[in-house]
Structures are given as structure tokens and as C-alpha cells.
Amino acid sequence: MMTSLEIMRTAYIGMGGNLASWAGAPEATLAAAALRLESLGRVPRRSSLYSTAPVGFAAQPRFVNAVVELETDLEPRALLEGLQSIELEFGRDRSAGIANGPRTLDLDLLLFGERKISEPGLNVPHPRLAERAFVLVPLNEIAAVVVVPGAAKTVGQLLTRLIEATKAVSGAVVRVRSEVWAGKAIASEAFKDGNEKIW
Ligand code: ADP
Numbered sequence: 611m612m613t614s615l616e617i618m619r620t621a622y623i624g625m626g627g628n629l630a631s632w633a634g635a636p637e638a639t640l641a642a643a644a645l646r647l648e649s650l651g652r653v654p655r656r657s658s659l660y661s662t663a664p665v666g667f668a669a670q671p672r673f674v675n676a677v678v679e680l681e682t683d684l685e686p687r688a689l690l691e692g693l694q695s696i697e698l699e700f701g702r703d704r705s706a707g708i709a710n711g712p713r714t715l716d717l718d719l720l721l722f723g724e725r726k727i728s729e730p731g732l733n734v735p736h737p738r739l740a741e742r743a744f745v746l747v748p749l750n751e752i753a754a755v756v757v758v759p760g761a762a763k764t765v766g767q768l769l770t771r772l773i774e775a776t777k778a779v780s781g782a783v784v785r786v787r788s789e790v791w792a793g794k795a796i797a798s799e800a801f802k803d804g805n806e807k808i809w
């Protein structure tokens with residue numbers, strides 16, 4: 611009989627959305643999608659939920675963003691396909707074709723263990739990771755000391771560098787209290803005075 615050795619790897623998935631889906635408002639979509647991610651592995655941790663200003667294409671609603679940790683035995687390509695099928699489940703429509711445009715759900719493979727992958731349609735670490743506060747701020751919450759392959763820096767160091775290099779735009783990244791995302795117990799302990807402006 612064949613024995614299969616399943617190697618679990620830790621991936622980080624960036625989640626975002628700014629249009630309602632069948633699940634509800636973007637925060638409800640992200641909460642439902644985070645549960646669906648458990649079909650691809652185990653989700654031991656998630657960041658807080660953030661409200662973020664759109665980047666690149668300004669004439670659209672603010673985004674909701676978060677990052678989750680995913681322990682998976684899938685290979686990166688199979689994982690990306692799994693992420694894309696969950697995007698479709700939540701009504702992701704790429705037909706408008708606007709880069710950085712409005713969407714119900716975006717799932718990006720940010721990091722996959724220590725792997726560096728450059729293939730057509732699959733680049734890991736995610737190429738724009740280091741420039742995006744809406745990714746680095748939530749990623750830093752759950753993976754500050756993780757080294758980003760290729761950058762030879764930790765997530766925390768990349769965030770510090772981005773903060774130093776960027777003029778702060780007030781309200782660009784705001785941690786939001788969300789019971790639908792975190793559950794009542796966590797949400798009420800984490801926030802004393804409502805939302806917390808990070809950027
Ligand atoms: P974006 O997330 O950049 O706004 P899309 O979600 O439409 O844009 O993704 C565009 C393409 O990026 C996808 O078809 C996918 O093949 C490719 N891609 C390459 N690397 C990754 C990655 N690490 N995570 C997610 N998509 C990726």
C-alpha cells in the first residue's frame with residue numbers, strides 16, 4: 611500500500627472586497643469566505659478587519675481587507691485555483707477588467723512558506739506586497755517576524771520601511787470593530803473606543 615506524506619505549509623492569504631455579494635456587505639463576504647477557506651486547509655489565525663482607501667483607481671467605495679493564515683497540503687497552483695473558485699462563489703466578476711477596480715472578493719496568495727515562485731499567472735510572494743499598507747498592516751498583525759523570500763526582510767521590517775517612505779494619508783488604513791468578522795467576545799475586548807486609525 612502506498613503511504614502519502616502530506617507536508618503542511620503555512621500560506622498567508624490576503625482578502626479584500628468593496629462590493630456587496632449574496633453574503634451581504636463586504637465584511638460579511640470576508641467572514642463567509644474565511645470559513646470557506648477551511649476547505650483548502652486549516653485557518654489557525656486571522657488578522658483584524660480593516661477599512662482601507664482604494665489604491666490605483668480612486669472612484670470606488672473603500673475596501674474591507676484582512677489577512678488569514680492557512681495551513682495547507684495543497685501545492686501553490688492548486689491553492690491559487692482553490693482561491694479563484696471561492697472568488698467565483700462570491701460573485702467575483704472580472705469582465706469589467708479595471709485593474710484594482712471594484713470587486714466582491716479578492717483572494718491573493720501573499721506568501722507560501724519560504725517558496726519563491728515566478729510562473730505565468732502565479733507570483734509568490736505577491737509582487738505588490740511590500741508597497742501596500744492594506745496588505746502589510748494586517749499581515750504584520752499575524753506574521754510580523756516571518757521573512758519574505760526575495761526581500762530578505764521580515765513583514766515587520768517591510769512595514770516599517772513603507773511607513774517611513776510614504777506620506778501618511780489620514781484614514782488610509784483603519785482597523786474596524788466587526789462582530790461578524792471576529793465574534794462578539796474578541797471584538798469587544800480588542801476595541802475600547804471604536805475604530806482605530808493605523809495610517
Ligand atoms: P489583483 O488581485 O492584482 O487586483 P486579480 O485578482 O484579477 O488582480 O488577479 C489577476 C491575476 O493575478 C490572476 O489571474 C492570477 O493568475 C494572477 N496572480 C499571480 N500571482 C498571484 C498571487 N500570488 N495571488 C493571486 N493571484 C495571482
Ligand code: MG
Binds near residue numbers: 716718
Ligand atoms: Mg487578486
